[in-house]
Amino acid sequence: MANASTDNPTAAVLVIGDEILSGRTADTNLNTVARFLTELGVDLLEARVVGDRREQIVDAINTLRSGHDYLFTTGGIGPTHDDITAECVAAAFGVALPFHPEALAILERRYGADFNDARRRMARIPEGGTLIRNPVTDAPGFQVENVFVMAGVPKIMQVMLEDVRPRLRTGAAVVSRTLKVEGVGEGVLSAPLEAVATAYPELSLGSYPFGSGSNDFGAQLVVRGRDADRVRAAIKDLTAALKDAGVERITPLD
Amino acid sequence: MANASTDNPTAAVLVIGDEILSGRTADTNLNTVARFLTELGVDLLEARVVGDRREQIVDAINTLRSGHDYLFTTGGIGPTHDDITAECVAAAFGVALPFHPEALAILERRYGADFNDARRRMARIPEGGTLIRNPVTDAPGFQVENVFVMAGVPKIMQVMLEDVRPRLRTGAAVVSRTLKVEGVGEGVLSAPLEAVATAYPELSLGSYPFGSGSNDFGAQLVVRGRDADRVRAAIKDLTAALKDAGVERITPLD
Numbered sequence: 001m002a003n004a005s006t007d008n009p010t011a012a013v014l015v016i017g018d019e020i021l022s023g024r025t026a027d028t029n030l031n032t033v034a035r036f037l038t039e040l041g042v043d044l045l046e047a048r049v050v051g052d053r054r055e056q057i058v059d060a061i062n063t064l065r066s067g068h069d070y071l072f073t074t075g076g077i078g079p080t081h082d083d084i085t086a087e088c089v090a091a092a093f094g095v096a097l098p099f100h101p102e103a104l105a106i107l108e109r110r111y112g113a114d115f116n117d118a119r120r121r122m123a124r125i126p127e128g129g130t131l132i133r134n135p136v137t138d139a140p141g142f143q144v145e146n147v148f149v150m151a152g153v154p155k156i157m158q159v160m161l162e163d164v165r166p167r168l169r170t171g172a173a174v175v176s177r178t179l180k181v182e183g184v185g186e187g188v189l190s191a192p193l194e195a196v197a198t199a200y201p202e203l204s205l206g207s208y209p210f211g212s213g214s215n216d217f218g219a220q221l222v223v224r225g226r227d228a229d230r231v232r233a234a235i236k237d238l239t240a241a242l243k244d245a246g247v248e249r250i251t252p253l254d
Numbered sequence: 255m256a257n258a259s260t261d262n263p264t265a266a267v268l269v270i271g272d273e274i275l276s277g278r279t280a281d282t283n284l285n286t287v288a289r290f291l292t293e294l295g296v297d298l299l300e301a302r303v304v305g306d307r308r309e310q311i312v313d314a315i316n317t318l319r320s321g322h323d324y325l326f327t328t329g330g331i332g333p334t335h336d337d338i339t340a341e342c343v344a345a346a347f348g349v350a351l352p353f354h355p356e357a358l359a360i361l362e363r364r365y366g367a368d369f370n371d372a373r374r375r376m377a378r379i380p381e382g383g384t385l386i387r388n389p390v391t392d393a394p395g396f397q398v399e400n401v402f403v404m405a406g407v408p409k410i411m412q413v414m415l416e417d418v419r420p421r422l423r424t425g426a427a428v429v430s431r432t433l434k435v436e437g438v439g440e441g442v443l444s445a446p447l448e449a450v451a452t453a454y455p456e457l458s459l460g461s462y463p464f465g466s467g468s469n470d471f472g473a474q475l476v477v478r479g480r481d482a483d484r485v486r487a488a489i490k491d492l493t494a495a496l497k498d499a500g501v502e503r504i505t506p507l508d
Contacts (some may be wrong), residue, residue, distance in 0.1 A: 013303075019460055021298045022428075023288030024476065030303065034277030044275045046310065047303035049267075049284065056300065079441045080461040081448040111441065118444030153463060174276075187333045187365065190372030194335040204275055207334040209407065222278065 008052035008171025009069040011037055013047040014060050014076040016085055017152055021051050029150075029157050031072040036161050041171030041226075042070065052082045054091070061092040065147050070168065075152030077141060079118040079196040085149060086142075090126035093144055100125035103140050133163040143167065172226040177235050181242060182218035182249040185209070189219055200234045203226070220253070263323035265291055267301040268314050270339055271406055275305050276500035283328040283404075283411050290415050295480075296324065296397035297423030306336045308345070315346040318429025319401050329406030331395060333372040339403060340396075344380040347398055364392040387417040397421065422481050426480040431489050435496060436472035436503040439463070443473055446495035454488045456481070474507070502503065 013033050019025040030047050037044045040090065045068060050056045057076075065071040076085030082225050090097040103123035122139040125131065132141035132148065134156055141150040141160045148167075150160040186209050197205045203225035211217030221238065225231045235252070242250055263437040267287050291298045304310045311330075319325040330339030344351040351426050356476035357377035362369050368413060376393040377387070386395035386402065388410055393405040395414045402421075404414040435443065440463050451459040465471030477494065479485045489506070496504055 018458065019462060019476075020284075021288055021301065022478070023285055023290075023292050023298075024430075024460075025462065026282065026285040028280065030274075031277055031280040034275055036277075039274050041445075044277075045305060048277065049301040051299060078463065079439075080460070081451055082443045082460055086406065115443065116441055116445075119441035132484075153401065164327075176278075185333075185373075187368065187370055187373035190334045190375075197335055206278075206336055207331065207332070208273060222273075224276070 008041050008043045009169050010043045010045050011072065012045060012064040012068045012075040014057075014064055014071060015047065015049040016052065016057055016073055016151075017049075018051040018082070020049050020075075027074075028154050029152065032154065033074070033161070035070050036165075038174055039175040040165070040168060042168060043171070049067040052076060052084060054084055054088055055147040057085065058061075059093045061089060061113065061147065064221070065092070065145070069146060071147045072164075073149050074157050075146065077122065077149060077151055079121050079139075083121070086121075086124050086126065089129075089142075089144055089147060089149055092147075093128075094125055095127040095144075096126045097126055099123050100129070100131065100142075101133060103142075105193060106131075106138050106140060107129060132160045134161055173227045174224050174226060175231050176222060176224045177231055178223075178253040179221045179238065180251040180253050181221060181244075181247055182216075182219065182251075184218060184247050184249075186219055187247060188247065189221065189242070192238060192247075193221065193247050195241055196223075196234055196238045199237065200225075200230060203234055205234075205238075218249070262295050262297045263423050264297045265324040265326065266297050266299060266318040266322045268311075268318055268325060268327040269301065269303040269406075270311055270327060271303075272305040272336070274303050274329075282372070282408050283406065286408065286412055287326050287328070287415070288328065290419075292428055295427040296421060296422060298423070298441065306330060308336060308338060308342055311339065311342040312346045315343060315401065319346070319399070323400060325401045326418075327401065327403050328411050331393070331403060331405055333375050333393075337375070340378050340380065342376075342395075343383075343398055343401060343403055344402075345434075347380055347382075349381040351378045351380055353377045353397075354383070354385065357385060360385075360392050360394060368458070386414045389413050392434075428478050428480060428484045429482045430476060430508075431485055432477075432507040433489065433492065433496075434472065434505045434507050435473045435475060435501055436470075436505075438472060438501050438503075440473055442499060442501065443475065446492060446499050447475065449495055450476045450477075450488055450492045453491065454479075454484060457484060457488050459488070459492075472503070 129142040129144040383398045417482040
């Protein structure tokens with residue numbers, strides 16, 4: 001896919017957890033955050049996955065927060081000994097990690113007499129941080145400057161995004177249109193695609209093959225951009241170019 | 255999860271493709287490679303996802319290949335204009351990108367009269383590279399030194415791993431045992447977990463909560479390590495510590 005430079009805010013995602021790198025858990029948060037950001041016109045430019053290792057987490061936070069307008073982290077903010085994201089964020093910003101009065105109050109209300117030391121850990125928020133609400137299990141995420149620190153459990157991460165949404169500067173949302181072509185391989189599609197990509201340098205064109213056998217195979221051709229008229233014109237030109245190349249089964253999907 | 259240093263080979267994964275960062279496609283290859291490497295005793299220490307941008311890809315390849323014993327890339331080796339992984343690998347190693355005779359022969363055999371310029375692109379292999387077989391659609395991946403370059407289509411990536419397997423130095427495989435605990439939150443589990451983690455510094459202990467309501471919730475507690483006897487002993491101690499903490503529903507899963 002070509003890459004159009006824009007004035008949109010940029011972002012990175014940092015997924016934290018040994019369980020992702022061991023393969024025990026398949027991450028789904030990256031895709032959730034990616035779709036969320038695309039919808040808001042925030043350009044997600046990179047993602048990293050690191051284990052529960054302090055130095056690696058701190059380095060990644062500092063690299064990604066300085067290279068992008070926003071950094072979103074997932075994982076490592078629970079009550080157990082392997083949950084070290086909060087202390088890593090504090091270290092990355094060079095600030096203390098005190099108990100946050102509002103976080104303490106939220107957790108105290110939830111746990112009552114069962115509010116033990118482990119749970120108290122979840123109320124430690126880097127100095128200057130503001131809370132991200134968690135209506136599912138109450139234990140909050142937090143924001144420090146341009147870094148949003150969220151839970152790893154997908155259902156919790158998803159609701160946290162809703163609390164983050166109004167805090168973000170948004171960009172021009174992307175318009176996307178897709179042609180499904182069947183019975184033809186990418187090798188035939190390449191020349192028409194490249195011709196249209198060259199004629200519309202501000203748009204992104206992608207080709208996503210499906211199938212591999214002799215029957216049900218083809219590709220989805222996706223044109224993306226901020227200007228709906230240009231996307232529509234490119235789809236029209238691409239359809240014509242595909243027909244010229246002998247492609248017969250072309251279906252607009254949207 | 256604590257982290258035991260070992261003599262195992264280390265690895266990184268680089269997922270390449272705008273479609274992952276836009277959220278259009280949910281990556282599954284990272285999990286597949288992670289499980290594959292864990293089984294072989296190769297420690298996957300980090301993963302990155304980048305878009306179809308040359309400079310970003312080249313930088314990531316050079317950082318990750320020099321920091322780890324192995325680098326596995328997925329995506330960007332098809333025939334279309336946005337498939338730029340091969341040229342990026344060549345640039346990263348500072349070598350040319352000639353047509354590879356065997357790759358040409360393989361693709362010529364598959365496509366016959368339909369072997370056009372776009373498909374010919376897939377036979378360009380960085381100098382010094384060896385092919386990775388693709389029994390699904392024939393177009394090969396390739397290996398340059400410690401970098402394994404594979405397709406993005408999961409079914410193809412998976413069979414390529416089988417051709418890569420005998421080329422890897424393997425380490426001590428990890429033994430893993432899991433306790434399922436129900437009706438109790440991580441806040442109660444934290445102290446017993448930390449006690450056992452401290453007593454067995456060479457093992458990794460992780461806690462993975464499930465559920466969030468008042469009925470069906472709990473956590474899977476995983477003990478991992480290279481020495482099966484130590485893992486077994488830690489599981490026994492952890493079970494005892496959990497019972498002491500008042501946890502009643504404990505089920506060994508393996």
